Amino acid sequence: MTGRLRHYVCGSTVHDTAAMFRGGERGIRTFPSGVFLYDDIDNGRRVLFDTGYATGEWNTGWRGSVYRRLLPPTVDASDDVAERLRSDGIDPASVTHVVLSHLHPDHGGGIRRFPDATFVLSAGLLRSLDAPRLRDGILTGLIPAWFPTAKKIVLGEDAFSPHERAGHELRVADLFGDGSYMVVDLPGHAAGHIGALVENRVLLAGDAAWGSDLLDVADRLRPVPRAVQHDYAAYRQTAALLRALADSGIRIVCSHDARGETELLG
Numbered sequence: 353m354t355g356r357l358r359h360y361v362c363g364s365t366v367h368d369t370a371a372m373f374r375g376g377e378r379g380i381r382t383f384p385s386g387v388f389l390y391d392d393i394d395n396g397r398r399v400l401f402d403t404g405y406a407t408g409e410w411n412t413g414w415r416g417s418v419y420r421r422l423l424p425p426t427v428d429a430s431d432d433v434a435e436r437l438r439s440d441g442i443d444p445a446s447v448t449h450v451v452l453s454h455l456h457p458d459h460g461g462g463i464r465r466f467p468d469a470t471f472v473l474s475a476g477l478l479r480s481l482d483a484p485r486l487r488d489g490i491l492t493g494l495i496p497a498w499f500p501t502a503k504k505i506v507l508g509e510d511a512f513s514p515h516e517r518a519g520h521e522l523r524v525a526d527l528f529g530d531g532s533y534m535v536v537d538l539p540g541h542a543a544g545h546i547g548a549l550v551e552n553r554v555l556l557a558g559d560a561a562w563g564s565d566l567l568d569v570a571d572r573l574r575p576v577p578r579a580v581q582h583d584y585a586a587y588r589q590t591a592a593l594l595r596a597l598a599d600s601g602i603r604i605v606c607s608h609d610a611r612g613e614t615e616l617l618g
């Protein structure tokens with residue numbers, strides 16, 4: 353396969369890990385908001401995984417004010433996903449597909465930069481976007497007015513089929529039919545939460561855990577962070593599966609991992 357998988361940081365937030373996990377070490381940790389571009393332009397594809405925080409004004413009403421007070425983002429103009437791509441020599445208009453793991457504000461804030469892309473999302477996510485409840489954590493003010501009519505690939509239950517990798521069974525949807533980019537069902541964190549297995553080697557896990565080093569402590573979440581998971585039992589099961597895949601040599605990359613390098617398939 354011929355692609356590159358590039359990592360960019362589009363804003364960040366901070367948490368005290370001891371407030372998130374029982375037995376966690378006290379300390380403020382920065383959680384960058386990662387986006388990932390699978391650049392396979394030889395085959396006519398540039399596939400972006402998530403879009404980071406929105407830069408500039410957020411016109412998101414009281415829900416947005418509450419969100420920003422609870423989880424204050426650090427975002428400046430250079431954190432904009434379009435800027436990040438441009439400064440790496442990539443025209444945002446050349447992005448062919450945008451995969452949305454889920455629509456929390458640190459993942460969907462840059463959707464507005466890709467009016468011509470085809471969006472890839474689960475039917476579960478689309479349902480929660482159509483009728484968002486407060487606990488879904490979707491700020492509809494960040495979603496552009498054109499989004500309902502944007503080109504979309506909506507993956508329903510029947511789009512996923514079993515895929516064995518390193519002795520473990522995943523549920524995947526092979527996006528291009530050639531195994532280069534498989535969307536993976538990773539339930540638990542948000543309604544219809546998905547990841548992506550790229551070139552069968554790197555698994556972009558979205559918010560299946562706050563960090564790939566935190567998969568082990570998914571069962572030690574304190575009550576508040578537990579309550580914001582869509583389905584905590586599924587969250588724990590997904591974390592256990594990812595842990596087992598990591599032990600089998602699959603590289604697991606969570607959206608809020610700190611990464612020193614840019615190229616993830618190298």
Ligand SMILES: [Zn+2]
Pocket residue numbers: 454456541542559
């Ligand atoms: Zn999230």
